[in-house]
Each structure stands twice: as C-alpha cells, then as structure tokens.
Amino acid sequence: MLELAILGFLHDEPLHGYELRKRIAALTGHVRPIADGTLYPAIKRLERAGLLGRDLQPGTLAAPRHVLTLSPAGRGELLRRLREPEELFLTDENRWFTLLAFLRHLRDPAEQATVLRRRLTFLTQPASFFWDGDRPLRAADFDDPFRQGLFTIATATSRAEIRWLRDTLALLESDG
Amino acid sequence: MLELAILGFLHDEPLHGYELRKRIAALTGHVRPIADGTLYPAIKRLERAGLLGRDLQPGTLAAPRHVLTLSPAGRGELLRRLREPEELFLTDENRWFTLLAFLRHLRDPAEQATVLRRRLTFLTQPASFFWDGDRPLRAADFDDPFRQGLFTIATATSRAEIRWLRDTLALLESDG
DNA sequence: CCAATATAGCTTGCCATCGATATATATCGA
DNA sequence: TCGATATATATCGATGGCAAGCTATATTGG
Numbered sequence: 131m132l133e134l135a136i137l138g139f140l141h142d143e144p145l146h147g148y149e150l151r152k153r154i155a156a157l158t159g160h161v162r163p164i165a166d167g168t169l170y171p172a173i174k175r176l177e178r179a180g181l182l183g184r185d186l187q188p189g190t191l192a193a194p195r196h197v198l199t200l201s202p203a204g205r206g207e208l209l210r211r212l213r214e215p216e217e218l219f220l221t222d223e224n225r226w227f228t229l230l231a232f233l234r235h236l237r238d239p240a241e242q243a244t245v246l247r248r249r250l251t252f253l254t255q256p257a258s259f260f261w262d263g264d265r266p267l268r269a270a271d272f273d274d275p276f277r278q279g280l281f282t283i284a285t286a287t288s289r290a291e292i293r294w295l296r297d298t299l300a301l302l303e304s305d306g
Numbered sequence: 307m308l309e310l311a312i313l314g315f316l317h318d319e320p321l322h323g324y325e326l327r328k329r330i331a332a333l334t335g336h337v338r339p340i341a342d343g344t345l346y347p348a349i350k351r352l353e354r355a356g357l358l359g360r361d362l363q364p365g366t367l368a369a370p371r372h373v374l375t376l377s378p379a380g381r382g383e384l385l386r387r388l389r390e391p392e393e394l395f396l397t398d399e400n401r402w403f404t405l406l407a408f409l410r411h412l413r414d415p416a417e418q419a420t421v422l423r424r425r426l427t428f429l430t431q432p433a434s435f436f437w438d439g440d441r442p443l444r445a446a447d448f449d450d451p452f453r454q455g456l457f458t459i460a461t462a463t464s465r466a467e468i469r470w471l472r473d474t475l476a477l478l479e480s481d482g
Numbered sequence: 483c484c485a486a487t488a489t490a491g492c493t494t495g496c497c498a499t500c501g502a503t504a505t506a507t508a509t510c511g512a
Numbered sequence: 513t514c515g516a517t518a519t520a521t522a523t524c525g526a527t528g529g530c531a532a533g534c535t536a537t538a539t540t541g542g
Binding site for chain 2: 488489490491492493494
C-alpha cells in the first residue's frame with residue numbers, strides 16, 4: 131500500500147521524502163498514519179530494487195533534500211501493480227482506495243475497466259458474515275444494534291460503490 | 307484487531323482454535339484473511355498474558371481440541387479495549403468494524419455511546435484529502451474519474467454511517 | 483482400498499511496520 | 513538570545529503478520 135502510494139505520487143513529479151510524507155499523510159494518514167520509520171526504509175527498498183532514482187539538492191529551507199525520481203523500471207512496476215493488483219488490493223478498503231487514487235496512471239480505459247470489474251465481482255459476491263448458510267441475513271436478524279449497524283453501513287457503502295462502478299464502467303466502455 | 311476478535315468471540319462461549327479460525331474468517335476473512343501462522347501465535351500470546359485458559363478435549367472428529375476460555379483478566383482486557391479503544395480502532399475501517407462487532411459486550415449504554423461519539427467526531431471532522439487548504443472539495447474538483455469515485459464513495463459511506471451513529475446514540479441515550 | 487478433504491494444531495524464517503531516538507538547519511516570536 | 517516549531521533524513525529494536533511447511537486423525541467418495 132505504502133509502496134504503491136510512493137510510486138504513484140512520483141509518477142506525477144519528482145519529490146523529496148518530506149514532501150512525499152506529507153502527500154501520503156494527506157491521502158491516507160487520516161485513516162492510517164505512516165511513521166517515518168516506515169517511510170524511509172520503504173524508499174530505500176524501492177531504491178535498492180532500482181525503481182527510484184535520487185538526486186541530492188542543497189537545502190532551500192533546511193537540511194539537504196533528496197529528490198526522488200521514478201525510474202523507467204519503477205514506472206513499469208507501478209503500472210504492473212495497477213494493472214494486475216493482488217487480491218488484497220481489491221478486498222481491503224485501505225488498499226483499494228490507494229489503488230483507486232492512482233488508477234488514472236493506467237492510461238488504457240480497457241485496462242482500467244478490467245480492474246474495476248474485479249472490484250465489482252468482489253462486491254457483488256456475498257460476504258460470509260451476512261449469510262447464515264444459504265440464507266441471506268437482514269438487519270433485523272441481528273439482535274444487537276451494533277451488528278445491525280455493521281450490516282446497515284456495509285450495505286449502504288457497498289451499494290454506493292456498486293452504483294459508481296457500474297456508471298464508470300459504462301463511461302470507460304463508451305470511451306474505448 | 308485479531309486479538310480483539312479472539313477475546314470478543316470467546317466472551318460468548320469457549321471455543322477451540324479451529325472454530326475460532328472459522329468465526330474470524332466469517333467476520334473479516336472476506337476482506338482480510340487471517341493465516342494460521344498468525345492466529346496460533348496470537349492465541350499463545352494471549353494465553354501467556356493470562357487472558358486465556360486452555361482445556362484439552364479428546365478429539366470428537368479428528369485431532370484433540372484445545373478449548374479456549376476467556377479468563378476474568380481476559381474479560382477485563384476485552385472490556386478495557388472496547389471502552390477505551392486506541393485511535394487506530396476509530397479511524398481504520400477494518401479495526402472499527404471489528405470493534406463494532408463486539409461492542410455489545412460493553413453492557414453500559416453510556417459507555418457504548420462514548421465510543422460511538424468518538425467515531426462520530428472522527429467522521430464529522432474533515433479529511434485532509436478532501437480539502438484544499440480551507441476550501442472543501444467537491445467531486446467536480448477532481449479531474450480524473452477515479453479520484454472522483456473515491457470522493458463519491460467516501461462521502462456516501464460516511465453519510466450513511468453518520469446517520470446510523472446519530473440514530474443509535476439517540477436510542478442509547480433514551481435507554482440509559 | 484485409496485485419495486481427497488475436513489478437522490485440528492503448530493513452527494520457522496522472512497519481512498514490514500512502529501515507536502523511539504538521533505542529527506541538522508532555518509525561521510520566528512518572546 | 514533562547515526555545516519552539518518546521519524542515520529534512522535516517523537508524524534501531526521489538527513486534528506482529530505471512531507463506532510455507534509439518535504432523536495427525538476421521539470421513540467421504542470413487
């Protein structure tokens with residue numbers, strides 16, 4: 131998730147670590163903050179893998195900046211991760227939202243549509259929590275108000291997203 | 307998250323690991339599967355901390371079962387975690403949903419309401435991603451359809467949950 | 483009778499993340 | 513001038529999660 135965000139932000143423009151830190155905080159930090167001790171090792175990891183380049187810049191404001199650039203291999207890796215996301219990126223909301231934030235980088239509408247279709251398949255497939263064997267559960271089937279809420283919220287959420295997915299898929303198909 | 311789920315399920319009744327594994331899978335496995343290599347060490351951890359007891363039962367179907375029981379200390383710890391959840395449990399959906407699934411164990415409506423109010427505060431507080439400095443963003447402010455979607459879905463989701471939170475808070479307050 | 487599957491539990495090695503801590507520089511207000 | 517804050521990067525130890533593999537037994541279907 132973090133690596134995807136790093137690659138995704140750097141696809142737009144080179145950034146130094148501190149700026150990257152702020153952008154990531156603005157994107158997902160509200161929900162799940164990223165510690166410094168997570169970000170910098172992640173940058174090193176991507177750098178060692180040849181996905182990032184680094185240029186030293188004398189500090190304009192404070193300590194010297196390390197400007198990070200996405201290498202061609204990095205761009206390829208980003209597109210690969212967007213095109214063929216692992217299952218977790220389709221089921222876990224945090225990861226899925228991160229992916230969605232950068233899906234525009236995948237220029238081909240057909241490829242974008244393929245990813246959205248996989249998410250749609252996941253969302254329209256029944257969640258085990260909401261089934262009692264073969265019988266679909268309703269909010270009234272839960273005796274406590276909190277599980278009722280869980281159900282109500284999950285249903286509303288998934289309905290809103292399914293609607294958006296269908297609309298957007300129609301749009302992408304009419305484009306391509 | 308996993309530890310909360312273990313303690314939460316065992317509050318209802320003693321269970322052996324395999325059954326626990328299935329219940330957790332039914333609750334959150336759809337979105338985020340739990341590996342065996344994660345569950346069993348977590349059980350040991352809680353056991354070592356004195357939160358769980360263990361009784362050997364000759365296998366009724368296969369290998370002998372280790373029936374796990376919530377100790378008084380374990381019950382205390384569960385209630386503490388429900389009553390005073392860490393920030394991450396209020397912001398991260400996965401964790402929040404897990405917490406919600408067991409919030410009924412906190413018997414006092416006033417305490418339950420306090421937790422819901424903290425979530426409401428988080429949800430009604432503006433997310434940095436959706437603000438440009440002081441200006442709130444609208445879906446039309448995003449140029450690509452995927453970030454538009456992100457915004458649309460997040461808004462719909464949060465609206466549905468806020469409505470439920472307000473309704474349920476009213477209910478809890480009228481009860482207590 | 484044999485293979486597959488379900489039940490049942492556990493370990494090991496690897497890797498990612500977190501919290502704490504360290505180091506420096508520039509700016510701004512008291 | 514001193515402390516606070518913002519900018520900027522990095523390391524380290526502990527923890528926790530994951531994939532893979534291991535060991536059993538009982539049932540079911542071919």
